[in-house]
Amino acid sequence: MGAEVETWHEPDETTLTQQTTRKGRILNITILAWHQMLMRGTKDQKMYRHPFTLVRVHVTDDIGNSVWKPMWLVVIGDRREEISPPVAYQSFRQRFDIEHMFRFSKQRLLMTQFQTPDVEHEENWIRLVMLSYVQLWAAKELATHLPRPWERPKEQNNDKIVTPSVVQRDFHRIISEIGTPARSPKTRGNSIGRVQGQAQTQRTKHPVVNKQSKSTPDKQKAA
Incomplete structure (x- = not known):
């Protein structure tokens, strides 16, 4: 055009x-x-x-x-x-930043690693991943640069944008210093398990979706 x-x-x-x-x-x-x-x-x-x-x-x-x-x-x-x-x-x-967010979430925040047949559970997991990404953004001012052995160290308090990967490396220290309002977990006994005679509802079976094969030009077929 x-x-x-x-x-x-x-x-x-x-x-x-x-x-x-x-x-x-x-x-x-x-x-x-x-x-x-x-x-x-x-x-x-x-x-x-x-x-x-x-x-x-x-x-x-x-x-x-x-x-x-x-x-x-x-x-x-x-x-x-x-x-x-x-x-x-x-x-x-803004699509450029969104694509980077999805790439980082898949590689570092396990966005696609959670396997479940329940759509509601999958949506909850995606929300949890998004919340963790927001936590990394909120902690960017508190993060300390921890370079890899092959990376060049940089000065602190510079004007460069702190990436989520840099914050994630130092996030354990940040969480340890901030603490949590939650109580420490307590040990408990063994679960009683399922009641004898209880039947589990079967999962709904869905048809398998197969990807269509790409059409091959006649010249490539002849070759």
Whole structure:
């Protein structure tokens, strides 16, 4: 679509704004928006029933050179008119941080390691992982940098952002110093177990979902 500029009609909304990077570089942002757009659908997906807002974001430097390729965004849904083009752009920029959060939660907070057939239990586990991530964020001012043997030590109280991994290394010390309002656990006897004759309810069986195999082009099949 970027090569067919002459086919565009006038945008319904144009927004010009500026952004200053951490290094003090000023970026000019041009946001164009076309409302009530439609795309070609299929027999199963009637896309004419789902109008959307098309957003084009172009970032240039102070002399007009493009910093990145123009970015195209789609805002779709019944409440799309409540989201302005600048808000859509800023929300998409936060996707970078969200992806890092999911990656860290899977690798360091065991987000995907909890195996259960109960959806409610899985949702509770995800909430617990999110709470632990918030705890790491809240303790970032208390963390001390503990570098690995192969990492370069850095000065304390610097202006660099403390990552969740750095806080997690020192979180045991932070928790030990803060303490907990909970009482210490007490030992108890053996559980009485299930009552004799008690029957366990069987789990609901669900159909197995198999991923479809990717179609192979005829040329690759012939090779």
